[in-house]
Amino acid sequence: MxxxxxxxxxxxxxxxxxxxxxxxxxxxxxxxxxxNYVDDVKLPGMLFGDFVRSQYAHARVKKIDDSKALKVPGVLAVITAETLKTVNLAWMPTLAGDVQMVLADGKVLFQNQEIAFVVAVDRYAAADGVEAVEVEYEDLPVLVDAFKALAPDAPLLREDIKDKMTGAHGPRRHHNHIFEWSMGDKDLTDAAFAKAEVTTKDVISYHRTHPSPLETCQCVASFDKIKGELTVWGTFQAPHVIRTVASLLSKIPEHKIHVIAPDIGGGFGNKVGAYPGYICAIVASIVTGKPVKWVEDRIENLTATSFARDYHMTTEIAATKDGKVTALRVHVLADHGAFDACADPSKWPAGFFNICTGSYDFPVAHLVVDGIYTNKAPGGVAYRCSFRVTEAAYCIERAMDIMAQKLGMDAAEFRLKNFVRREQFPYHSALGWEYDSGDYHTAMNKAMEAVGYKQLRAEQAEKRAAFKRGETREIMGIGISFFTEIVGAGPSRNCDILGVAMFxxxxxxxxxxxxxxxxxxxxxxxxxxxxxxxxxxxxxxxxxxxxxxxxxxxxxxxxxxxxxxxxxxxxxxxxxxxxxxxxxxxxxxxxxxxxxxxxxxxxxxxxxxxxxxxxxxxxxxxxxxxxxxxxxxxxxxxxxxxxxxxxDPPNMTYPFGAYFCVMDIDVDTGVYKIRRFYALDDCGTRINPMIIEGQVHGGLTEAFAIAMGQEIRYDEIGNVVNGSFMDFFIPTAVETPKWETDYTVTPSPHHPIGAKGVGESPNVGGVPCFSNAVNDAFAFLGTRHIQMPHDYWRIWEVAKGLGLHG
Amino acid sequence: MSVIPAPFSYHRPKSIAEATALLAEHNDEARILAGGQSLIPMMKFRLAAPEHLVDVGAIAELKGIQRVGDALVIGAMTTQHELQLSKTATDAAPILKEASLLIADPQVRYMGTLGGNVANGDPGNDMPAVMMCLDAAYRIMGAAGPRTVKARDFYEGTYATALATGEILTAIEIPVPPAGHGYAYEKLKRKIGDYATAAAGVVLTTRGGRIATCAIALSNLADKAVLATDAAATLIGTALEKPALDKAIAAARAIMSPAADTRGTTEYRTAVGGVMVERALRRALARAKG
Structure with missing residues (x-):
């Protein structure tokens, strides 16, 4: 044989x-x-916890009356800040060096803030108990507008630190100020702007949104009094960090804490941090001696656990008349809500926002970020992006388009002229990063050829002429974005979380x-x-x-x-x-x-x-x-x-990509159609091309949602007006455009297999691409920068502002 | 917080008589459960907390679609999905299927019923405007016996209708529009599953290419579905030429008063409401033969 x-x-x-x-x-x-998800965990005798939440965005809590709740059949306990004070857990540290109320301690600072935790034999009894708790409020002036936070007469939000004028990241200059963080060379940047031939300056806002994983945040805590051991099943993106934090807070030795993250139904950054629900479930289990489950509902997830973005970025570019960038200056007003619960490495209060020089060779740059408090939910997390990289990519990619428009240059040509060149890698950016590898020109040229860029511009010119002649009510936009990500946090020399190095x-x-x-x-x-x-x-x-x-x-x-x-x-x-x-x-x-x-x-x-x-x-x-x-x-x-x-990585990795979007907009309704979306990603060595493609599809879908309408919006008294999936935009397969994916391969020189990471690139690169398409569609009519999100009614408002409705 | 309803008792009567008896017994404390696609979410948010839920899903008399002479009779518990599959319904009044397919998403349409859609009194529902266009009548049964109310007289305001406490909407009776009629339902919505930002239905007939009869109704553009009678009257004898068309759209906009919400400002929703009316009219006219 x-x-x-x-x-x-x-x-x-x-x-x-x-x-x-x-x-x-x-x-x-x-x-x-x-x-097998957290909500599939069912233990004998398991109890359920549910929150009483604040109806007000800013109010004093005068009284919490739980007497009726305790009479509801099945309700066993109502935990308040007073209960938690007995175990020194009324407040907890945040990942950003701030402290946060676990349960309202004298006042509430955002709508749906946790006030009391009702523990009952099942969810139904817990829900009835929640309804029966009576809270007496005295409302206080509400601060929603980030631009008003630092006014001398702005309401005082954080009474707990009103006299503490030094925070985790240095001096605070106002009662609603959290930190000022700066990078780069101010003097050189100012000098470059002083002699610049052309400059632009625009407030580019990236609205507040939410990662909204389909499975909300949840946990089951089970404390074994005999062994003194705590087991916590939870939706944790970082289970070991949760174990360490739980040990530090509870004083239970770390070897007696077992943290288990079973299958997780999406995280997107929402499940990095520690939330009051975890603390309350653990305390409730210790108090009752029984396992306690806490499962967030959709409204709670959208309105109370961590949001993302909410950055207002005043962006200035200096350039020569012939289109060479000479300096970048960015000031960010960073709205963190009621507590700075940003999930960033400790030394980076604005994450890696200093990647905002993007893919371009800026000789000098200067960045200042001011963190502020408002009466909104605390955060914010990196929603499918490396820390604040999406904000940075949006700001530079919008600003580059604006400068190209001012110079009268084609936006693609302007980018090609200013890219970091292949031979410059490893490239030291003006704001302190060492880009490991890249070949931007090759990627951009491949993408332009694939989409037929020249023909698209020719078609657009024809459509614009037809629109001006009144032959069509549709305008065409071509969005470009060329992003550089910074991922893989990170080297222990500059990255840790609460002192734990990020290996x-x-x-x-x-x-x-x-x-x-x-x-x-x-x-x-x-x-x-x-x-x-x-x-x-x-x-x-x-x-x-x-x-x-x-x-x-x-x-x-x-x-x-x-x-x-x-x-x-x-x-x-x-x-x-x-x-x-x-x-x-x-x-x-x-x-x-x-x-x-x-x-x-x-x-x-x-x-x-x-x-x-x-x-x-x-x-x-x-x-x-x-x-x-x-x-x-x-x-x-x-x-x-x-x-x-x-x-312990020697450096971050720097994935990049070239994205193009072709969009048609009906000026009478604001309704847009994404005719084409092409995404070229370079994530270095490709481990599984099918999974990469899936990651790109998912990230682009989220980017599409964010750019075109997904936001957490507050009214003037701090109510979230779109806290459910009825209003919070999660696209279905019907709305989602068709994605074309492509790639180049530029391995990371320092990574053992040359891989760079890809999961978040499409969100980082996608958002500016969609927004640039909307902006590009209207640019010939005289617009300069149109703020996101670009939902139908806001696009219509732009058309109306331009007098297009007769 | 919770998405858990307050406690309630559940009833599942087998006949209309049994249902009306239950409703009479519990009066204001009872709500009828049809497909549950509106009521159950409201109960989960505790915006509705009926003590008694009367599920009419097991009542055979409430099912079925029949052509009776010049009328189409649709049982209240007919689901949107069943309506879409019914050749009888689509042959008689194709606007029903066109509008039904724009409601929510397939999952909702498997459960959601025509009766629930028209009886709930939510201005965001699509079928009330369609029924106004078709000049349908609602058959109602209560303790005092049966009665009929025209769709055009049924709606009083948000969640307020001519349906009295204790009454059940049992069937919808639609006068079959003439062969060759034109129709269209135009709905602008943010995404699959959403209510209309603005929507308009049109049913018209033509003679010599000009509009002979015309009904226009609007969804989610006021506190209830509304019939745009002035707009329709303006168009009789025209083929949608200007300035009659502009006058009609202006007349339709004049009766719109949509709330500013996450779908847009009042101004926006009114503006696109007019666009929906225009587009529905143009499509309806293009379809009309006569």
Missing amino acids: NIAVPTREQREAKLEGMGCKRKRVEDIRFTQGKG DSCEIRVHPTGAAIARMGTKSQGQGHETTYAQIIATEIGIPADDIMVEEGNTDTAPYGLGTYGSRSTPVAGAAIAMAARKIKAKAQMIAAYMLEVHEADLEWDIDGFRVKGLPEKSKTMKELAWAAYNSPPPGLEPGLEAVSYY
Whole structure:
């Protein structure tokens, strides 16, 4: 009998390693409704907690009367700030160095702020209990408008720190001021503006919105009084950080806290922070001795847990008459709501906003960010973007279009003229970053060719002429964005969260039969880690991806990591995987050398094992080596085949992309149609092209939503006017445009496999692209900057302002 | 907070008589549950907290679509989905299907009923305006016996209708419009699942290419569905030429008073309300034969 020897291609294909469009293994359970989410956790005797929330955006809480609530059948307890004070938990630290009320302590600072936590035998009783709690308020003047926050007579919001004029990030100059953060060289920038030939200055606002994952924030806390152990199941993007924070706050030793993040139904930054619900569920479990579940409803999620954006960016560009940028100056008014609960690395109060020089070679730049308090929900988180990178990309990409318009230059040509050139990498930006790699001109030219840019402009010119002749009521916009992201936080020299350095980790155990398990410090919320991580290992050590299980989310078994957000999983944990795999490979090489009786240096790696150089028939597969590692290791070598790696990245990674949008707008209704959207992404080495495509589709859909109408909007007395999915724009398949995706590959030079991360690029690059399309459509009629979001009625208002309705 | 309704008792009568008896017994404390696509969300938000819920879903008499002479009779518990599938209904009055397909999303249309849509009195519902265009009548049953109210007389304000406490809307009776009539329902909405930012329905007939009869009705542009009678009257004898068309649109806008909401300002919704009227008229005229 002849046994067919598999070809190299067959061996390679069997691995389903990097570059393979491997189907997502997690979808087998997700598509059958067999995922295991927090709300699926059901424990004997489990109680339910529900919040009484503030009806006012700013008020003194005069009295909380729980007597009627406690009479509701099934209600066991009503926890208030007074209860929490007995365990010193009425306030909690935020990730941004501020403090935040867990439950209203004397006053409320935003609508739907948590006032009391009703604990009952089931959700129904808890809801009835919530309704029966009577709260007496005395309303206070409300501050909603960020531009009025620093007025001398602005209402005092944070009485707790009114005399504390130094915050976590330096001096505060007003009772509603949180911090001032600056980067770059002011004097050089001012000098460049003083002698500039052409300048622009525009207030470019990025409205408040919300990550709105379909699964809301939730947890189950179970305190075992006998063992003194606390177990918390929760929707945590960073379970280890939650464990550390829980230990610091509760004084329960960290080894007695078990944090488990089961399957998560989307996070997008919303599930990074710590919320009052977690604290209250834990306290309620300690008080009652029973497990307590807390599940946020949709309105609570949209109005109380972390929002995103709310940046007002005064952006100035200086340029020469022939279109060379000479300086950038940005001032940001950053609205954090009632508490600075921004989920940024500790030293970065405005995240990595200083990536705002974008893809362009600005010789000098200066940035100042002022953080302020208002009567809105606290935050804000990075909604599918690295910390404040979406805001930065929006501000520079809008401002570049505005400058191109002022110069009378084509927006694409203006960008090409100012890109950082390939030979300038690693590139040191004027605001302090070292861009690892890029080839912007190649990407831009490829994109322009793919969309037929010249023809589009010609068509647009014809349509504009027809519009002016009154032959059509439709105008055409071409949106361009060329973004540079900064992801993979991050190097311990500049990134930590509450003092914990932002490394990440991987532990790989290869079993005797050659199958393996990898445990990670990150936590997928839908990104497909179980699929892609296995592919990295498959390529690195020659074990088929199908034989590798990836496990995340259990802090007892997973190595310590900082979690998943800011597109950091591939740049940081992906590197840890490769490094751990290489340790295994090194040991396997020693074993192979012993078995094949050659020197290690005489071996070479060949897809799924080692072979002797020049004697390819003398080889050992990884499967054989795994068995030997346990059962017949070389003398002096300890048995087993496993490795752990903690990876502290030397630098961030800098994915980039070129996006184009073609949009037609009906000026009579403000209704737009996205005729075409093309996205070219360069995320370095591509691990799973299918997952990348899916990530790009998802991110673009969110970007589309944000640019075209998704906002958290407050009325003048601080009520959220669109706190449900009836009004908060989540596009369905019907509204979502068709996406065309494309790519170039510029590997990261410092990452072990050259990968850069992609999950957030489409949100970062997509928003300015849509907004630029709207702006471009109207530009020929004399507009300069149209604020987002661009929902139908606001687009119509622009047309009306231009006198287009007769 | 919660999305959990207050406690209530649930009833599922098998006949109209049993239902009206339950309603008479519990009076103001009872609400009729049809498809539940409006009432249940309101109960979850505790904006509605009926002590008794009378589910009329098991009453066979409330189902079915029939052509009876010159009338189309549609049982109140007919779902939007069933309506869309009914050749009888679509042959008689194709505007029903056109408008129905613009309601919410397929999931809602599997559950949501025609009776619920017209009886709830929500100005955002689409079918009241369609029924006004078609000059439909609602068959109502109460403890005092049956009666009929014209759709054009039924709506009094937001959630306020001619339906008295204890009464059930049992069927909708639509005079079948003449063959060759023109019709259109134009709805501007932000996304699938949303109520109209502005919507307009038109049913018209023509003679020699000119409008002979015309009914225009508006959805979500006032505190109730409204019939734009002046606008329609302006257009008789025209083929939508200006200035008659402009006068009609101005007359339609004159009766619009949409609230400013997240869909837009009053001014915007009124402006696009006019655009919807114009587009519905143009499409209806293009479809008309005669």
